[in-house]
Amino acid sequence: MNVFEVRGGNRLKGEIQPQGAKNEALQIISAVLLTPETVTIHNIPDILDVNLLIELLGEMNVKVRRTDRHTCTFQADDVNVDYLHSADFKKKSGRLRGSVMLAGAMLARFKKAFIPKPGGDKIGRRRLDTHVIGFEKLGTRFDYNQEDGFFHLTADKLQGTYMLLDEPSVTGTANIVMAASMASGTTTIYNAACEPYLQQLCKMLNRMGAKISGIGSNLLTVEGVDYLGGTTHTMLPDMIEVGSFIGLAAMTQSEITIKNAGINDLGIIPDKFRQLGIQMEFKGDDIFIPEQESYTIQRYFDGGVLTIYDHPWPGFTPDLLSIVLVTAIQAHGSVLIHQKMFESRLFFVDKLIEMGAQIILCDPHRAVVIGLEREQRLRGITMSSPDIRAGVALLIAALSAEGKSIIQNIEQIDRGYQQIDTRLQALGADIKRSQK
Ligand SMILES: CC(=O)N[C@H]1[C@@H](OP(=O)(O)OP(=O)(O)OC[C@H]2O[C@@H](n3ccc(=O)[nH]c3=O)[C@H](O)[C@@H]2O)O[C@H](CO)[C@@H](O)[C@@H]1O
Numbered sequence: 001m002n003v004f005e006v007r008g009g010n011r012l013k014g015e016i017q018p019q020g021a022k023n024e025a026l027q028i029i030s031a032v033l034l035t036p037e038t039v040t041i042h043n044i045p046d047i048l049d050v051n052l053l054i055e056l057l058g059e060m061n062v063k064v065r066r067t068d069r070h071t072c073t074f075q076a077d078d079v080n081v082d083y084l085h086s087a088d089f090k091k092k093s094g095r096l097r098g099s100v101m102l103a104g105a106m107l108a109r110f111k112k113a114f115i116p117k118p119g120g121d122k123i124g125r126r127r128l129d130t131h132v133i134g135f136e137k138l139g140t141r142f143d144y145n146q147e148d149g150f151f152h153l154t155a156d157k158l159q160g161t162y163m164l165l166d167e168p169s170v171t172g173t174a175n176i177v178m179a180a181s182m183a184s185g186t187t188t189i190y191n192a193a194c195e196p197y198l199q200q201l202c203k204m205l206n207r208m209g210a211k212i213s214g215i216g217s218n219l220l221t222v223e224g225v226d227y228l229g230g231t232t233h234t235m236l237p238d239m240i241e242v243g244s245f246i247g248l249a250a251m252t253q254s255e256i257t258i259k260n261a262g263i264n265d266l267g268i269i270p271d272k273f274r275q276l277g278i279q280m281e282f283k284g285d286d287i288f289i290p291e292q293e294s295y296t297i298q299r300y301f302d303g304g305v306l307t308i309y310d311h312p313w314p315g316f317t318p319d320l321l322s323i324v325l326v327t328a329i330q331a332h333g334s335v336l337i338h339q340k341m342f343e344s345r346l347f348f349v350d351k352l353i354e355m356g357a358q359i360i361l362c363d364p365h366r367a368v369v370i371g372l373e374r375e376q377r378l379r380g381i382t383m384s385s386p387d388i389r390a391g392v393a394l395l396i397a398a399l400s401a402e403g404k405s406i407i408q409n410i411e412q413i414d415r416g417y418q419q420i421d422t423r424l425q426a427l428g429a430d431i432k433r434s435q436k
Pocket residue numbers: 023024026097098125126127167168169170171172312317318319340341342
């Protein structure tokens with residue numbers, strides 16, 4: 001088992017560039033199944049989840065050629081649909097959430113798909129109803145196998161229709177859009193998710209010949225086409241990494257420049273960190289975060305305590321709430337963190353409390369952070385990373401703490417952050433990966 005050994009307290013300095021977006025990559029790479037032609041993808045993050053998805057495509061007989069570490073060419077001209085029945089697929093696909101999105105593309109092209117019991121973060125119930133009901137509305141039959149947790153999906157033909165999604169599920173919308181792109185007639189998807197990940201997917205599909213309008217809104221119209229062709233796509237910078245680096249800079253009192261941050265696609269993210277009192281300057285597409293001795297959490301106009309909560313895009317992404325929470329630990333003032341979507345994503349605060357943070361966990365969804373105002377440092381401890389974002393939040397806490405911390409289960413961090421140890425070492429962080 002790999003662990004990170006962290007000695008906290010160093011101020012960091014320098015430039016860091018975000019990787020390509022993980023959650024976009026999982027959609028885009030699934031979409032290569034929609035065409036027998038070549039698809040070239042740039043800025044692919046070199047992380048566990050994405051590498052596993054690429055491996056799965058290889059096992060399905062998709063020709064994969066890595067031209068460099070972050071560029072791959074895919075050609076799905078001889079897909080082995082039967083691989084999806086194999087024990088190997090069940091095992092591997094169950095290790096990441098993104099594998100569910102193979103289904104939309106498979107249905108569009110082969111009228112047959114499986115949704116595995118998905119992996120991904122164990123952060124509470126993560127239902128797939130929106131995906132399956134959307135497919136059903138397009139004319140798909142499904143069979144749910146209680147034993148293996150697999151949905152078996154088949155269709156004679158996909159027929160466009162109107163649908164109002166039960167919730168704006170990110171991977172669900174991606175799946176339905178991919179299936180609808182090659183259905184007969186027009187599909188209208190209302191209450192669609194509209195994260196930049198999805199905007200990027202829709203733009204890519206349009207370049208392949210799809211007819212999707214309403215991109216960036218919660219009302220997508222997809223006119224089905226018979227055939228999609230090859231294309232080239234470049235992933236946006238990972239907005240969750242950008243947010244993580246902003247939080248890291250504030251907690252460790254560091255001066256950091258986030259290069260090529262993709263500012264136009266960050267939505268409300270910079271504003272949420274500004275509400276914590278963090279200063280930042282946009283210089284072209286870079287974000288400069290100055291060293292700040294202190295930062296003060298804003299209050300509402302009426303003096304009320306600030307609440308930061310998650311909401312479907314363009315609201316604040318749930319994937320950054322753990323980072324906001326940890327960043328508030330050394331602020332002046334208090335904030336209520338309300339994680340509405342996931343019911344098990346806040347339990348990692350136990351470790352932060354053990355390190356000396358002042359946090360009240362009100363219930364599984366809400367925690368109040370009372371800032372320490374840098375009057376007292378956190379203490380290093382041994383802890384285990386429960387999910388990707390909590391893992392990085394703990395890493396930020398450890399880098400700001402006094403003494404040594406050991407972070408176990410770092411595979412969780414590696415799922416989503418590319419060589420985070422070496423990249424942070426380059427900024428002056430004392431972090432070592434070792435086997436225990
Ligand atoms: C691979 C990938 O892209 N993963 C992201 C994707 O997961 P994923 O697509 O799995 O998440 P969903 O958007 O389906 O929703 C996540 C959970 O939140 C609940 N829910 C969703 C929408 C809503 O308005 N209210 C609500 O309560 C759902 O019931 C579900 O349990 O989107 C999540 C929500 O942004 C992110 O945390 C994940 O990082």
